[in-house]
Amino acid sequence: MSAAPKHDEYDVVVIGAGPAGLAAAEMTAGAALSTLLLDENAGPGGQVWRAIDATPLKSEALLGADYWSGKQLVNAARDSGAEIIHRATVWSLDRNLEIGVSVAGGSAFIKAKRVIIATGAQERPFPIPGWTLPGVMTAGAAQTMLKSSGLVPDCPTILAGQGPLLWLLAAQILRLGGRIDRILDTTPRANYIAALAHALAFLTSPYFGKGLAMMREVRAKVRVTSGVTELVAEGEGKLSAVSYATAGGKRETLAAELLLLHQGVVPNVNLAMAAGVEHRWNELQLCWTPVLDALGNSSIPGIAIAGDGAGIGGAQAAVVRGRRAAGDAIKALRPHAKVIDRAAELARAERGRTFLDVLFQPAKQFRIPQGDTIVCRCEEITAKDVLDSVAIGATGPNQLKAYRRTGMGPCQGRLCGLTVTELMAEARGKTPQEIGYYRLRAPVKPIMLSELAGLPKTEEATKAVVRG
Structure with a gap:
């Protein structure tokens, strides 16, 4: 069971223990700032490095070197002196940098001088006919089960959609001896032409070699159908088949007991929006992204956003963004501290990203x-x-x-x-x-009424609940 925060106030509170949050907390704590790192999961790593402490899959070849690269940062954050609390649900954040957090069935408000939101990304909705049937899951959910418990499909399974995660998941399932009957690639053919303008940066990025090798690995074992323009999950009470059509006019129905859907990830914006952070519609990534300065500072003084919650950039970019946000917090609270300028490092980490954004922009009919x-x-x-x-x-x-x-x-x-x-x-x-978008308010995650009733009956606490 996780313990409640030790103090009522911290110099820096980091929300989310994925790549960006771990990097930020390790830096601010290392600069002798009192740092609290709150994370909803049972252990550190976020989705990218999920269950890195607990996974039963210990062979590097199964999950890949990129997954295990997170171990060093996890250990560094733990050794930094930051207070780290897992299974902590942050359900409120306001302009006064007051944070409502639920831990072990009890809620409390804590104050911060600086807040770094590192809540990462979530999978983009993929609303197709039948997507609510039992037997239809997201690729991210399947990957969580794989990393946490080593579980892979052993029944007729279809992967459908597009994006790097789809191919990564396919490779990992196959390495573990799992079953994939077909991959239905929904990447619009027009996207390949549109992405050519950004190909040079991609060809010289780390993404190219890794991505090409992974696709070759998967294609050697699984049949891939490209140019899919229609997709339907069928069944009475549970999934029994997947029907699809392609741009070339081909139609086919495949028997299936499991359909894994994925068409990219988008920033997880609920907490930041509920706090009042300004967001704008991103025409390239087709989602809401926060309005930030170069160091990740938002429209609310004292609140910075790092990692994929600031715009999808991948794990390497998330680490750099976390460190840039942390460096700015250190400068604000320790004006004489020396902080490294990481602009060039971030540019290298984001190299080739535009190519991926254009190539894997989901088709209109799937959005x-x-x-x-x-x-x-x-x-x-x-x-x-x-x-x-x-x-x-x-x-x-x-x-x-x-x-x-x-x-x-x-x-x-x-x-x-x-x-x-x-x-x-x-x-x-x-x-x-x-x-526009939904007007989000606290609590942004479900909590028990008894937790609200048990909060301190101070005037400020009462106002915070009412503001939610």
């Missing part, structure tokens, strides 16, 4: 569903329901809540927010920026 396809899984709201609400006056995601309760379930919009924004924008002839 903006139609008809009876479920959009909001929590409330079982379909695309037609959303459009019907627009027709009778819903102008944006927040107004839609009153009509359909979208975004008001346990996930607080994580699985429907982007879809709702783009669906409503198209229906109203507006841009996603004009349509």
